[in-house]
Amino acid sequence: MQYRVGYDNGPLKLSDLHIDFSHMGGKMCYDLQYEIPDIKCQVCGRNSMCLIQYVSQKSSDSLHRIVYVFLCNSAHYRDSIRVLTYNKNIIVPEKDTSVSITAPTWEEDIDMNNLLGMTAQMQTAAPAPAPNVFKQNTPLDPIEFKVRKQNTCLEPHDIFTENTESKMNDFFQGAVDVIMDGENTKFTDVLLTQFNGACFIAGYDRNPLSFQKCISKLFKGQFEEDKYKLNRNFEEAEEAEEIEVINDNGPDVSIDDKCDCKFCKEFHQKYVHEMDLFSTMIWVLKMDQSEESAEFKAIYVFGSRNLENGIHEGCAVAMDDDEDVKELLKELKKKKEKEEAKNQKASEI
Numbered sequence: 293m294q295y296r297v298g299y300d301n302g303p304l305k306l307s308d309l310h311i312d313f314s315h316m317g318g319k320m321c322y323d324l325q326y327e328i329p330d331i332k333c334q335v336c337g338r339n340s341m342c343l344i345q346y347v348s349q350k351s352s353d354s355l356h357r358i359v360y361v362f363l364c365n366s367a368h369y370r371d372s373i374r375v376l377t378y379n380k381n382i383i384v385p386e387k388d389t390s391v392s393i394t395a396p397t398w399e400e401d402i403d404m405n406n407l408l409g410m411t412a413q414m415q416t417a418a419p420a421p422a423p424n425v426f427k428q429n430t431p432l433d434p435i436e437f438k439v440r441k442q443n444t445c446l447e448p449h450d451i452f453t454e455n456t457e458s459k460m461n462d463f464f465q466g467a468v469d470v471i472m473d474g475e476n477t478k479f480t481d482v483l484l485t486q487f488n489g490a491c492f493i494a495g496y497d498r499n500p501l502s503f504q505k506c507i508s509k510l511f512k513g514q515f516e517e518d519k520y521k522l523n524r525n526f527e528e529a530e531e532a533e534e535i536e537v538i539n540d541n542g543p544d545v546s547i548d549d550k551c552d553c554k555f556c557k558e559f560h561q562k563y564v565h566e567m568d569l570f571s572t573m574i575w576v577l578k579m580d581q582s583e584e585s586a587e588f589k590a591i592y593v594f595g596s597r598n599l600e601n602g603i604h605e606g607c608a609v610a611m612d613d614d615e616d617v618k619e620l621l622k623e624l625k626k627k628k629e630k631e632e633a634k635n636q637k638a639s640e641i
């Protein structure tokens with residue numbers, strides 16, 4: 293299972309949402325067959341918002357699996373995150389082998405008229421399907437679904453994903469040059485400069501993209517991002533004064549190392565890593581417009597490992613975007629002070 297990186301692919305209409313596809317924001321599409329649990333915020337009781345509906349990489353011809361992440365768009369978002377996974381095992385009709393149309397073998401000097409003639413022949417030559425064959429070829433039944441009722445929702449956005457395995461390997465081997473400002477560059481920041489604009493990175497049963505491989509420690513908020521600094525050489529950039537070029541020699545972590553403490557062993561039996569959501573999502577979904585909003589740098593999402601039909605609870609760990617919030621507050625304070633000074637001057641005149 294490879295890592296895939298997901299980007300915003302533009303806004304959607306609510307009427308475009310479908311249970312077969314992934315989207316960010318918007319509302320949850322759910323199978324009519326199953327009751328969805330109450331998804332209210334534990335802190336304020338408001339309806340939690342759908343942050344993402346993602347068709348899991350585990351999905352196949354015989355399994356439709358979706359991961360939903362909900363949260364309350366508020367400063368207490370951490371206590372409201374809910375992860376649900378939905379599975380529908382699909383009975384795939386057997387491929388019909390009783391009727392076979394032999395493809396013509398092309399002669400080297402074939403002309404167009406001849407080709408059209410052959411196509412016409414192929415169509416008329418195909419025998420009418422026998423009744424049992426017809427039945428076997430019925431397309432898969434579409435899943436009957438409903439869109440979850442919510443008064444408000446985040447603007448729905450389409451997603452496109454692409455494979456990122458080689459870039460991720462390079463990243464973990466340190467074969468990247470990263471331009472960051474300051475010494476406080478963190479693992480997630482470096483990751484996000486490599487995947488500019490990425491809203492999430494999905495890797496089924498791979499590691500969450502945090503330096504901390506021990507899930508128990510992750511849940512305790514020990515992200516240990518500073519370890520990333522260990523193998524670095526700083527070189528001064530020629531032009532920009534405050535920007536340094538980091539020749540990263542590679543962190544001491546292999547891409548698939550897993551912690552084998554007792555907690556992690558049990559955790560991995562119950563849950564499986566699905567994806568990591570990044571703060572870019574906040575800007576895409578315009579979540580920062582409310583006075584108090586979720587300010588995460590990353591949310592590491594784990595679905596239930598259970599593949600049986602139905603809806604199962606997963607879990608998630610969030611890393612706050614503390615620094616950015618602090619910076620933003622500082623800027624706002626400065627702006628306010630400037631304005632006040634201006635107003636004072638104006639009133640003095």
Ligand SMILES: [Zn+2]
Pocket residue numbers: 333334335336337338364365366368372
């Ligand atoms: Zn709330």
Ligand SMILES: [Zn+2]
Pocket residue numbers: 505506507508509551552553554555556
């Ligand atoms: Zn562990």
